[in-house]
Amino acid sequence: MSSIKRCLITEPRIETLSVKIVKMSTNLPGQSFYVTTPIFYVNDAPHIGHAYTEVAADVLARWHRQRGEDSFLLTGTDEHGEKVLRTAAANKTSAQEWTDKLVHDAWLPLLETIDIDNQDFIRTTEPRHEANVQKFMQKLYDAGFIYQGSFKGAYCVGCEEYKNKADLVDGTGEFEGQDVCAIHSKPVEQLEENNYFFKLSQFEEPLLNFFAENPNFIQPESARNEVVAFVKRGLDDLSISRSKEKFDWGIDIPWDDSHITYVWFDALLNYITAIGYGQDDAEFNKRWPATVQIVGKDILRFHAVIWPAMLMAADIKPPQQIFGHGWLLVGGEKMSKSKLTGIAPNQITDIFGSDAFRYYFMKAIAFGQDGSFSWEDLSARYHSELANGFGNLASRTLAMVRRYFDGVLQAPGQYSDADNQVIEVARTAVVNADRAIDEVAIHEAIAATWTLVDELNNFITVQEPWVLAKDEANRERLATVLYVASEGLRVLSVLLNPVIPKATGKLWAALTEGKLGDLADQRLTESANWDQLVEGTNIGELAVLFPRIETESAQ
Helix, strand or coil: CCCCCCCCCCCCCHHHHHHHHCCCCCCCCCEEEEEEECCCEEECCCCHHHHHHHHHHHHHHHHHHHHHCCEEEEEECCCHHHHHHHHHCCCCHHHHHHHHHHHHHHHHHHHHHHCCCCCCCECCHHHHHHHHHHHHHHHHCCCCCCEEEEEEEECCCCCCCEHHHHEEEEEEEEECCEEEECCCCCCCEEEEEEEEEEEEEHHHHHHHHHHHHHCCEEEHHHHHHCEEECHHHHCCCEECCEEECCCCCCCEEECCEEEEEHHHHHHHHHHHHHHCHHHHHHHHHHHHHEEEEEEHHHHHHHHHHHHHHHHHHHCCCCCCCEEEEEEEECCCCCEEEEEEECCHHHHHHHHHCCHHHHHHHCCCCCCCEEEEECCCHHHHHHHHHHHHHHHHHHHHHHHHHHHHHHCCCCCCCCCCCHHHHHHHHHHHHHHHHHHHHHCCHHHHHHHHHHHHHHHHHHHHHHHHHHHHEEEHHHHHHHHHHHHHHHHHHHEEEEEEEECCCCHHHHHHHHHHHCCCHHHHCCHHHHCCCCCCCCCCEECCCCCCCCCCHHHHHHH
């Protein structure tokens, strides 16, 4: 991450720095679970790569809330910086008008499109953010962590960062003979400025000590290894301001209004300004440190190096975990508007629905690794796993209760070995899925849950309730089979609610007649406690949860 640069002058390096290293603990039931997404640049509309991050954070937040924890999801938009200013100018409008339009026309609607249940949405142009960024910066300046110096280097406006030679590649085509950013494939600009610098170089040892004391701070392991190796190579001080002679779209440096704050230094602080830093100590202390911060791997070093160093300088604990997920690839390349590989989320949800969008991206891609998207894979999984696997299981189970018992759920008789096998699979699924969420392995949590889907489908196939229904002597056994299948669906409703909330909400309503309370209030860790469905419940009609979609319409 080449924003980390050594300045060319003047401040003597302090060789020792006293920073309290705090070993972080995992979240406990009843505590606040605070999860964040990165805040997204508003230079364009969101694509499915942005939505992927949003859904992952939302599933985690919903899961912990279903555990009974005080769960809080923050997302938002990063609205300052040269890139946004240039994009606004290219669209013949002001930066503020541009950001207002995109936030209201694209970014806020995205949350509804993919069913994000966020507790806050922060914009970096809000007064609550700007004022408290200045308070934070003044604190670091007064403590001696910020000084003035000059700098010259290659700057990528797309990344909003200075680049090292290793971050550049030879240009091709119209950019042949020029150094271009390896990420954006566009030429960098040579800048020479007199800026303010953060003494990041003093935090090499404190950061390495912190990483050693908190081995789960950076995950997955590959991301941790990358960051540790990066810090061990040595850190340079960080330019954290831009002169207003260059551009003025940013937050004023509080002690020098001829400079504005470097956009990344401003943006990272959203995670604490949104929860009361500088103005509401009670709320801030309740939420911070964040439990997990979800970021794309391309911005991992900002969050795993600069961010904790900033907090250490301010005597604030770092978050408990930074989790860097992989990229969504289309045609083997990272999702990109400029390369015409960007896909709008509604292109998928308009055909398959939001539940299928959420399920597919959380199940098909191992969270933390790169994953490829294809319409063919999405369609295949939709039909085999959601429509035929889960949806058909729910429809036929409830339909048989209505057909054979006039829609009234009967009390079960003595449980057989086959019944007890279903109960054991349900209990194991809950334990394994919950454990996977603690590892931020969302795909593994869904896979663990799906063992119960498969078990119930097999159970119904083997028990043949349609055959049992032909003989009145088997009526008790028929009632037991359908009760066990219905109980299994109750467990699945709770386990899958964080992932596919629309479908599970419909199933829960049809299955419980309101007798067990709201689905959101069901404790996930207690969901496999058996015999919760009430005898005599009127089972409602259930519309098809995942209707079949013609292949040609899914292209």
